[in-house]
Amino acid sequence: MSPLRVKTISAPLAPGATIGILGGGQLGRMLAQAAAQLGFRTHIYSDETHPCAFDVASSHTSSRYDDEKALNVFAQSCDVVTFEFENVPDETVRFIEGHVPVAPNGRALGLLQDRLAEKNFVAGLGIPTAPFRNVESETEAREAFAALGGGPAILKTRRLGYDGKGQRKIASADSCVRAFLDFGAPSILEGFVSFEYEASVIAARARDGAFAAYDPPKNDHENHILRRSTVPAPLDQARAHEAVAMAKTIAEALDYAGVLGVELFVTKTGLVVNEIAPRVHNSGHWTLDACLVSQFEQHIRAVAGWPLNDAARHSNAVMENIIGTEADAFASFAKNPAGLHLYGKGEARPGRKMGHITTLTPKA
Amino acid sequence: MSPLRVKTISAPLAPGATIGILGGGQLGRMLAQAAAQLGFRTHIYSDETHPCAFDVASSHTSSRYDDEKALNVFAQSCDVVTFEFENVPDETVRFIEGHVPVAPNGRALGLLQDRLAEKNFVAGLGIPTAPFRNVESETEAREAFAALGGGPAILKTRRLGYDGKGQRKIASADSCVRAFLDFGAPSILEGFVSFEYEASVIAARARDGAFAAYDPPKNDHENHILRRSTVPAPLDQARAHEAVAMAKTIAEALDYAGVLGVELFVTKTGLVVNEIAPRVHNSGHWTLDACLVSQFEQHIRAVAGWPLNDAARHSNAVMENIIGTEADAFASFAKNPAGLHLYGKGEARPGRKMGHITTLTPKA
Numbered sequence: 001m002s003p004l005r006v007k008t009i010s011a012p013l014a015p016g017a018t019i020g021i022l023g024g025g026q027l028g029r030m031l032a033q034a035a036a037q038l039g040f041r042t043h044i045y046s047d048e049t050h051p052c053a054f055d056v057a058s059s060h061t062s063s064r065y066d067d068e069k070a071l072n073v074f075a076q077s078c079d080v081v082t083f084e085f086e087n088v089p090d091e092t093v094r095f096i097e098g099h100v101p102v103a104p105n106g107r108a109l110g111l112l113q114d115r116l117a118e119k120n121f122v123a124g125l126g127i128p129t130a131p132f133r134n135v136e137s138e139t140e141a142r143e144a145f146a147a148l149g150g151g152p153a154i155l156k157t158r159r160l161g162y163d164g165k166g167q168r169k170i171a172s173a174d175s176c177v178r179a180f181l182d183f184g185a186p187s188i189l190e191g192f193v194s195f196e197y198e199a200s201v202i203a204a205r206a207r208d209g210a211f212a213a214y215d216p217p218k219n220d221h222e223n224h225i226l227r228r229s230t231v232p233a234p235l236d237q238a239r240a241h242e243a244v245a246m247a248k249t250i251a252e253a254l255d256y257a258g259v260l261g262v263e264l265f266v267t268k269t270g271l272v273v274n275e276i277a278p279r280v281h282n283s284g285h286w287t288l289d290a291c292l293v294s295q296f297e298q299h300i301r302a303v304a305g306w307p308l309n310d311a312a313r314h315s316n317a318v319m320e321n322i323i324g325t326e327a328d329a330f331a332s333f334a335k336n337p338a339g340l341h342l343y344g345k346g347e348a349r350p351g352r353k354m355g356h357i358t359t360l361t362p363k364a
Numbered sequence: 365m366s367p368l369r370v371k372t373i374s375a376p377l378a379p380g381a382t383i384g385i386l387g388g389g390q391l392g393r394m395l396a397q398a399a400a401q402l403g404f405r406t407h408i409y410s411d412e413t414h415p416c417a418f419d420v421a422s423s424h425t426s427s428r429y430d431d432e433k434a435l436n437v438f439a440q441s442c443d444v445v446t447f448e449f450e451n452v453p454d455e456t457v458r459f460i461e462g463h464v465p466v467a468p469n470g471r472a473l474g475l476l477q478d479r480l481a482e483k484n485f486v487a488g489l490g491i492p493t494a495p496f497r498n499v500e501s502e503t504e505a506r507e508a509f510a511a512l513g514g515g516p517a518i519l520k521t522r523r524l525g526y527d528g529k530g531q532r533k534i535a536s537a538d539s540c541v542r543a544f545l546d547f548g549a550p551s552i553l554e555g556f557v558s559f560e561y562e563a564s565v566i567a568a569r570a571r572d573g574a575f576a577a578y579d580p581p582k583n584d585h586e587n588h589i590l591r592r593s594t595v596p597a598p599l600d601q602a603r604a605h606e607a608v609a610m611a612k613t614i615a616e617a618l619d620y621a622g623v624l625g626v627e628l629f630v631t632k633t634g635l636v637v638n639e640i641a642p643r644v645h646n647s648g649h650w651t652l653d654a655c656l657v658s659q660f661e662q663h664i665r666a667v668a669g670w671p672l673n674d675a676a677r678h679s680n681a682v683m684e685n686i687i688g689t690e691a692d693a694f695a696s697f698a699k700n701p702a703g704l705h706l707y708g709k710g711e712a713r714p715g716r717k718m719g720h721i722t723t724l725t726p727k728a
């Protein structure tokens with residue numbers, strides 16, 4: 001795939017225009033619904049046969065992400081293209097960028113697909129991260145473990161991990177080497193950060209540089225999967241402002257257009273950036289029910305060259321994921337006075353995100 | 365079309381089931397989006413070639429409402445069927461009822477499609493209506509005008525009117541005859557009701573008889589088209605309860621499942637029912653932004669045999685329709701800190717509802 005000159009958007013897209021979305025999971029599904037609310041058509045491109053986003057989109061294509069012919073037809077049908085997951089091959093995005101504007105930009109995506117590049121980028125902005133070392137050999141595996149003080153650490157593949165996949169806890173130099181050999185891929189060793197809890201900033205940046213962030217939620221995980229987001233997080237105001245400022249610095253440095261999720265460790269001594277997701281984020285799903293404008297609508301607004309809208313929330317919220325066979329209890333969820341969102345996925349595989357449910361309480 | 369035995373639903377439909385919707389306008393579109401949120405698939409049936417609801421539905425059929433073959437295929441693909449407009453031929457609904465459960469039921473639809481039957485039904489429940497007379501001949505036209513006291517009145521066709529179509533103001537017996545001859549169809553003469561303002565109740569009734577109503581909005585019309593709904597209406601609490609009680613009485617008498625809209629005149633001496641819409645209603649669109657659960661979700665819940673959800677609103681709201689070429693100013697609407705909903709309709713014909721915008725304020 002030969003990268004061509006990158007296309008950009010100059011005026012806000014008119015309703016009736018088509019927004020292309022790479023990826024057909026629940027994030028693509030909720031993006032397509034937000035796009036439809038603003039009068040846009042959507043075209044979903046996925047390498048799955050019938051992903052759940054197809055059911056709510058105006059049109060869809062099922063093909064490989066390196067199928068240039070299909071990508072070309074897809075690009076021709078769209079006025080702008082975005083993506084719903086960070087593991088879409090960045091070559092795919094760069095190919096499409098030659099035909100039609102893409103947001104967020106392929107450079108930002110490429111950078112954030114590599115945990116090492118991401119960490120170097122964040123650290124280069126003067127923003128705290130976990131201590132980290134590159135691991136591309138057995139020797140580096142040993143050296144990295146020693147360099148991080150020989151304490152507990154986590155080895156992660158540099159690419160393609162999610163929900164704890166491609167991650168392993170490391171307690172010795174030997175186990176670091178074994179994990180690296182098991183992964184068989186360039187990895188990064190991260191020192192363990194002792195945190196009080198995890199939080200995140202869901203923020204949007206428009207093409208004109210405008211920025212809007214939702215109040216940070218506190219995030220609880222189970223088995224490496226997000227269990228629950230509670231907003232507001234118990235951050236004092238100065239800390240909350242600091243968290244949002246970090247997200248703004250990151251978005252500006254990436255010349256970002258769209259929504260991004262910045263995962264944070266809240267420690268006794270300050271905030272540490274854990275990970276940046278160049279997309280709408282699971283810990284922002286509560287915005288569908290607790291805000292006038294959800295993260296999905298903000299993303300579509302940014303992608304379409306529209307102004308962002310107010311990110312204020314009208315209620316406090318607790319968002320709980322519905323995972324795997326938990327979805328079988330739909331009749332019990334249906335009884336809750338809560339915002340219920342089911343993703344229309346057929347098979348309730350273990351660990352699969354099937355939906356979420358958000359409970360609101362009045363803002364204090 | 366031969367009416368068969370009517371099918372009913374016994375258990376709540378599981379996510380993944382398909383909800384059929386007759387009609388492909390903005391109401392069908394917003395119903396399809398609500399259905400998708402709960403994990404349902406949708407199949408839209410419309411006699412238009414590409415109505416706006418097709419763009420957000422899992423599948424769609426474009427054919428005539430008397431095409432038994434297409435209706436049969438449609439019915440086979442659905443687990444339950446509903447409709448988004450009251451002018452779907454009731455023969456169509458009764459045909460489908462023989463194959464798959466339909467909600468609201470065809471009997472309620474048939475009754476409410478005829479303004480005379482509707483008025484007789486409401487009056488029979490002891491609920492005030494405007495004075496009315498049936499007009500099926502020139503003689504009846506004269507007699508009706510005299511019987512209503514010779515004052516200002518409105519002649520309406522008994523069937524198929526909406527947004528002021530098939531309606532004419534009458535000031536004399538002669539003009540009543542002329543209007544009747546122009547319409548060339550059975551009509552009803554309604555005495556003019558001197559009202560302070562119009563309000564409406566948007567209410568849902570579940571298959572198990574549970575009932576939930578939103579707080580009544582005040583509705584302002586321009587050129588016979590709804591311009592704006594403001595919630596809450598300036599009704600005192602007793603009057604608001606009375607309005608909701610009327611809607612409940614009506615829904616129960618119809619053995620109704622789904623959302624219905626009851627339009628009311630608020631007069632110095634009390635409430636008068638103007639019209640009943642057996643469907644989600646334009647004056648309930650604010651529920652999308654001001655409530656956890658919108659009228660569209662309530663309707664889908666009722667249709668799918670699910671429990672209703674809480675109809676409380678978290679904010680006060682003003683919903684304004686975007687009509688005809690007003691939609692060209694999308695870039696200006698996009699700047700408002702408001703809930704913007706555009707229906708993805710191609711052509712901005714005069715009087716055509718292209719979208720709506722809802723402004724929220726905190727509840728007093």
